[in-house]
Each structure stands twice: as C-alpha cells, then as structure tokens.
Amino acid sequence: MDFLSDFLTRFGDKLQSPTLGFLIGGMIIAAVNSRLQIPDAIYKFIVFMLLIKVGLSGGIAIRNANLAQMLLPAVFAAAIGIIIVLIARNTLARLPKVKVVDAIATGGLFGAVSGSTLAAGLTMMESEAMQYEPWAAALYPFMDIPALVTAIVLASIYKSKESQTVGEDITQQEYLSKQAVAAGAGEYPSEPDYPTTRQEYRNQQREQQGKRVEIWPIVKESLQGSALSALLLGLALGILTRPESVYESFFNPLFRGLLSVLMLVMGMEAWSRIGELRKVAQWYVVYAAAAPLLHGLIGFGLGYLAHVTTGFSAGGVVILAVIASSSSDISGPPTLRAGIPKANPSAYIGSSTALGTPIAIAVGIPLYIGLAQTLMGGG
Template sequence: MAELTTTLLSPVILFFVLGAAAAFARSDLDVPEQVAKGLSLYLMAAIGLKGGLEVSKAGFETQMLSVGLAGLVLSFALPFLGYVLLRALAHLDPLNAGAVAAHYGSVSVVTFVTGVAVLESDGIGPAGWMVAVLALMETPAIISGLVLARGTLGNIGRTRNVEGFGEHSIWREVLLNGPVVLLVGAFAIGLIAGPAGYAPVAPLFTDLFRGALCLFLLSMGLLAARRLREARNLKPVHVMLAVVIPLINAAVGLAVAFLLGLPPGTGAAFMILCASASYIAVPAAMQLALPRADAGLYLAMSLAITFPFNIIVGIPLYAGIAERLL
C-alpha cells in the first residue's frame, strides 16, 4: 500500500490530475497545441533512444522474441473480447463495436511512456526492448477492428465506394503513423550509437525527461477532461466498459507475463501495454476507414475515460500487482 501511495503522489501523475482539475473547473489554463506536440515528439524520441541504448549495452535477450510474438497475438485477439462485451452489454451495432474494440487491442504510447517513468522511479524499470514490443502491438488491433466492423478482410484497403470506408489507403495510416515511426527510428539510433554516441545528448534526453513528461501530462489532463465534458453519447455502460476492458486486458497480460517468466518491471510494462487504449493512431485509422463510426464515442471512451484511469489508477495498480506476483 505504501508503494501504491508513493506512486499515486508522484509529480508525473499529479500534473495530470492538475490538468484535469483545471479543465473541470473551467480554468483558462492551457498548453498551446504546438508546445504539446513538441513535448510529445521529445518524449517519443527519448524513450526510443533509451530503449535502443539499453539493448546495445545488454544485447538482444531471448525473451524479446517470445514477448514480441505474445504481444502480436494479444493485439490481434483482444479486440474480439472487447467486441463481445460491447455488443452484449452496451448493445452497440457491429460497426461501432468493431471501431471501439480496435482501440482496446492497440496501445497508447503516452500511457507506456508514463508507465516506464513510474516503473523506473520505483526501481523496476522494464527491459529496453519493450519499445519494440510496443511498436509490434500497434497494428494488429486495427486489422481486427476492421474485420469485426466489416466482417471481412476483403474490404480493408483503398476503397472509395464501399459504404463506411474512406478514400485513402488504410495501410499507409497503419504502418506509417508518426509516433511509431519516431519510436522505432529513435530505438534504432540508440542501438547503433551505443553508450559513447548517446553520451553527448544524454543531458537533453535523460536529465530533462521527467520534467517534460510532467508538462505533457498537464496538457493531456486538460485535453482528457475537456473531451469528457464535451461527450454527448457517453452512457454509464460505456464508462463502465472503458474501465473494465482495460482491467481484463491487464489480467490477460499478467497471465502471459507469468507464463513467460518476466521480471516485475518488464511484466508490469507488458500489462500496461495490454491495458492501454490507443487514442492517436487507431482513431486516425478508424476515421479514414470507418467514417460512419461514432468518433465521439470511441474517443470519449479511450481518451476521456481509459487514459485517465490508467494514468491515475491503472499504472500504480499494475506495478504493485507485478511486484507481488512476478
């Protein structure tokens, strides 16, 4: 309990709470969009670099392949579980259930970055190659969501005249979305540069990292709370599922981490990936591929409910469970 309280009271999480509280109080506090975007780019580059650096120092571990394969399978499979719950409990139509379910199989980069910072502050930082697992888990859920929404793989692609589908190729949006490209690229740079190459830029990407994360989470707290205030189609059952589905996914991640023999930090990071819900890459893909799906619903659930839940409650909870059971 003491460790959980310490994590909840960390500046990283408290800055998010501050942003949310300010938005609910209708304060004029704001983080300019371009500043928030710049902080996001910085955080993606920093976490990718540090992951590549750790791998360059320790080498590729044998667990990396098994965890990466498990992440791929879960990213594809978890939307099916979410789809069943959304259809049975929220009574969503197949189009919207598939669109929402895709968010809960993919990953939130910001949730992962925050989780890594919290785990490192607790002294149980995950393996550096978890950045690569994150990248692997981004895409399969999008494919699953489209299959569930449309009932076939045949309609996934460049389709202009098919009802519910956008004009441009979904594959470009899936494979070349900015955060994952930057993460993977920075990971490769850290891997190639090694400790000697990283040393000159360490003051920027290591010493300033936690402070930049605090400011970014302040902006995310403002955004999440304002999105929740503006939500029109959000019902109590949607709020409930936006909390329950991440918990179920985290439990699945914990079981896989236990079977693979992962240490607490890496296992907690895997739980965080399984429990997180994408609110950047997947919404962009869904708006492109399924423009008739209710964007207000899937954004409200993933960004306004699941993201704050994971930041404030989920990450400390997953870290505590992993420390005790793994």
C-alpha cells in the same frame, strides 16, 4: 489486511505522482472552463521529444545486449503486445455500448509498456536480490511498438469496414427511392452501372462484401505516422549510432518536465470527452482491474517457456511479466491520439492511469516475483 494496506498505500503514492497529478490538473482546468491552451505546435514538439527519448533509450539498450540470447524473449514480447490488443478487441469491444475504437485504443495502451511500472519492478527485484539479464529491460520496445501498430491497424480496418457499410446503406436507400420514382412516375435516371433489379443489387452487395481490406497500406500508413516515426527514428539512432552524450545532456534531463506538460494536455482533452464514457465506465473499471493480471500471467507463461528452452533467468521472466502487465504512460497516449483520433482519451488513459497501473505495481509485481521464486528458485 496487510495486502489491502499495501495496495492502498501504493495507490495513494500513484495519486501523488507527477504523471497522474498533471493529468488530474488538466481535467480540473478544463472543468472550470479555463481559457488556458497549449498551442498545437508546442504539443507536437513535446511528443516528438518524448518519443525520440524513449526510442533512443531502447536502442542503446538493444545495442549493448546479447542479440542471440535476446531473440526468443523478444519474439515473445512482440507476440504479447499483439495478443493484448486482440484480447481487448474481442472482449471489451463486445460489451454493451462500448465503442470499438475506444476499446481498441485501450487495448493498445495496455499492450504498450509503462516505464514507471518497469522501474518499480526492477527496484523490487533488486530488493529481493533477484538476478536478471542486463538486456532484459530492453525487451519493452519489442512489445511497445507492435502493440501500438496493431491497435492503429485494427482501428483503421474497423473504420474502413464501417465506411463501406454506411456506403452500402446509402446505396440501398437510393435504389429503393429510384425504384419508387420509376413505379410512380414512369421515370428512372439513366445510370448504366446502377442496379435495375433487386437481384442485381444483391449481387453487387455480395461483390462488395467479398472485397478484402488491404492490410499492408494501413500498416505502412501507421508506421509513417508522426508519433511512430519519431519512436522508430529514436530506436534506429540508438542502435546504429552512439548518442549517449546528447541523450544524457539533453533528452534525459528534459524528459520528466515535458511528460508533465503532455499529461496536462491529455487531461484537458480527456475532460472534454468524459461525457461519452459515463454510460460504460463500469466496463472499463472491470477491464482495468482484470487486464493487468491476465496480461502479466500471459507474459510469465511465455517467459517460463523461454526459461525452459533457452535458460532465460527467473528475473528475466519476471521482467517480461511486468512489462506485459503494465500500460503505457509515455509512448502510448500521444501515439494513439495521433493514430486513432476518434478514440476517447478518457477511456484509455483513465482506465490505465487510475486503476491499471496501481494494480500492476501493487498486485502484479509481488505476484510474479513469488511465482518465479516458487517455480524457478528466483535464480
């Protein structure tokens, strides 16, 4: 009962958080058909400011870290971000009536990192007097960016293959139609490259299926997208320059207010597309309940491997598990909205914010701390 009470308390606190409050406010505004609109130029500016700030904070932390000690945990963090998206692509995306692009975007959001969940984890570890490397919190960009890029790339590959399939279906229909014309009227349009027999048509089909989707152009286009470009720019500036003064005086004070406006916009958009989610909402509930714990245990396992091989601290292992179990509330939504515009925000934001984050905080963090204290003594 204490566990259930603790979970419900944390869930209630989450409902009162500005992030979720403004998201729900945006949905209510849209539900009552309000004419309130946030101009697109303002939305883009807010996204730029938020992602630059996230990149700067990560870059500053990385610049101050011990890069040699950080190498293996950073590699594991990147691997976890990619694995989480692949899990969603091969589980959630295969469930009945779940749209593939929605599932991939959901995996991208769960693979990216929540700053609020990380902060909750650090606070709880401090209350337990659990020590960790000063640079451990800077692992989040190594998980965040690969997860978002992987999601955008997988969605682009899927859409490319889907377009090819549609094109092939149209070609087959044209072929059968022209064969019917030829049989009935004795006329066949003069098209040298068009198949004149079913066997030639099948041969062309095999050639089309044999063509591979080029991955690098999709990756390059993803990295050149406005959202990821801003995130990477902030990361580079944080590593290569010393932006602490402008970060503390300008970006950091504005952060929470801008994030609230962003959530308002996302809530309005989520409501406009919530009808698409009604038939499959139960699958997102199941995914959002199970995914944080599964992802966190994957992070804990790889963190424990780093502990055994390089002496990565128990606290560091917990941090890796916490960021693996989290789902992004800052960098993820605008990046996925820009990179996978056909994905439904009601799916990936709703499952993350309403259920995934409370479970990651209320259930996941105590679980990983308990495991670390049992297996490694918490030192």
